[in-house]
Amino acid sequence: MTAARLGPQERDAALRAMADTELDVLVVGGGIVGAGVALDAVARGLSVGLVEARDFASGTSSRSSKLIHGGLRYLEHLDFPLVREALTERGLLLSRIAPHLVRPVPFLFPLRSHWERPYIGAGVALYDALALSGTRTRGLPGHRHLSRRAALRIFPALRRDALVGAVQYWDAQVDDSRYVVMVLRTAATYGAHIASRTQAVGFLREGEHVTGARVVDLETGREFAVRAKQVVNAAGVWTDEIQEMVGGRGQIHVRASKGVHLVVPRDRIHASSGLILRTEKSVLFVIPWGRHWILGTTDTAWDLDKVHPAASRTDIDYVLNRVNAVLKTPLTRDDVEGVYAGLRPLLAGESEETSRLSREHTVAHPVPGLVLIAGGKYTTYRVMAKDAVDAVAHGLGGGVPPSVTDRLPLVGADGYFALWNQRRILARRTGLHVSRIQHLLRRYGSLIHEVLGLIAEQPDLKQPLTGADDYLRAEVVYAVRYEGARHLDDVLSRRTHIAIETWDRGLAAAEEAAQLMAGPLGWDDAQIAREVEYYRARIEAERAAQEQDSDQEADAVQHGAPDIVPQATTVRV
Structure with missing residues (x-):
């Protein structure tokens, strides 16, 4: 089909x-x-x-931690059915529904004292056991206990005094949007x-x-x-x-909880595994993401603008401080390439803390x-x-x-494993480097042939996008023709992640991307300029908000950039 x-x-x-x-x-x-x-x-x-x-x-x-996981921390709340349900879904997504989009990722859980090992070890063992309780799905490698020396070989960026040992376990990640x-x-x-x-x-x-x-x-x-x-x-x-x-x-009744994530270059943290840290309220992840790391997240109540939740200086400093507590070489704000804030829809309960809502x-x-x-x-x-x-x-x-x-597999899943095995053949056939083919397979699965078809029709689409060379020009056109992108921000923030993966938040790529979108969307020069200007204003507003100390100040600044398509007024009937 x-x-x-x-x-x-x-x-x-x-x-x-x-x-x-x-x-x-x-x-x-x-x-x-x-x-x-x-x-x-x-x-x-x-x-x-x-x-x-x-x-x-x-x-x-599009603003999640980009994890497919059972929720290890929910075991502390004895919420075994929720964890088992999520782990069953994790297995289905990895093996049957979307193996082209969901992939395994290891995490290291540092132990701060020897008494933590039996407690954390028992929890992770239960986590693995709950995952295995569903026999229809592919499992992940089991957890393993590590000495301090073994843990530091996997995660050399950790301070030696930040752990006495570790437990390594596996979860999965996804390109959410x-x-x-x-x-x-x-x-x-x-x-x-x-x-x-x-x-x-x-x-x-x-x-x-x-x-x-x-x-x-x-x-x-x-x-x-x-x-x-x-x-x-x-x-x-x-x-x-x-x-x-x-x-x-x-x-x-739903209450919104704001979660802020930071994106930093891969070379800023020397490690071959993700990291999970306990905080006073929840947990914090260091997640491998291509040539980057995603650090997050916060968990605070939010009752301001839901369309564009704002990350403040306080949010950014919170994440950096929690990660720096265990790193040999601390990160600074200058290391942060991208920032994004999302809202979790939590069912309202009696607790005043969103981290405790269901x-x-x-x-x-x-x-x-x-x-x-x-x-x-x-x-x-x-x-x-x-x-x-x-x-x-x-x-x-x-x-x-x-x-x-x-x-029911998603489109792109059928034939993915065979195409992955043939990635070098595809590279020779198309003239693209094998790393480009791997990138495309992980984003489109067996639909890679549609992207390659655009390149065959228009060979200049084979070139990287100026200012964001992880992505090909063809991917911008594909986003419009096949994936419903209608505005520049749709492409730079969601069909790709250029907005959080480049130092300038995608500004250098904006003009060329808009030009590529213009043909299939019928834009004239005025609309191209309008799209670029709205995107630039949005990025400038987000950056200004991230210099503010409070949610209220950050929200007020971010409101200064209008949406490219204003919302209509709803009516009560």
């Missing part, structure tokens, strides 16, 4: 289809949970539409109608029953009705706002025709989607087949 595109023409067709026919399910929200709901529903034989007010994965789902796009393309391949920059501004009602939504195509300003038998609110941290559209009688998810049916799904974590998105569609099936009166997504 040929993978569906999410390009400009396909978006137009999706909007026409949603306006012209009654759907079984309309999904509001294009993050990982909404994407998962769309795929689960369409794979059960339901007609599905999905609308996203911004870019796909532009909220929480790319994964969302792949889920959406898989859903579209099976017939779902997908559109970004399309905002739900109100619900359609027949008495108490929700029968669809009024949506606005933010690119044109056109408003139209989408009729659906069931609507799923998968808006994450915007869950409460969507509930307000049906009178505020929601059964789910990472479990819940599904509610507050009024007939409307299903709400919230909470959870990236790793368990598929289970969340299954539970939401089970509620949809109940609302439809039954007769809907059970979920099949545990057996």
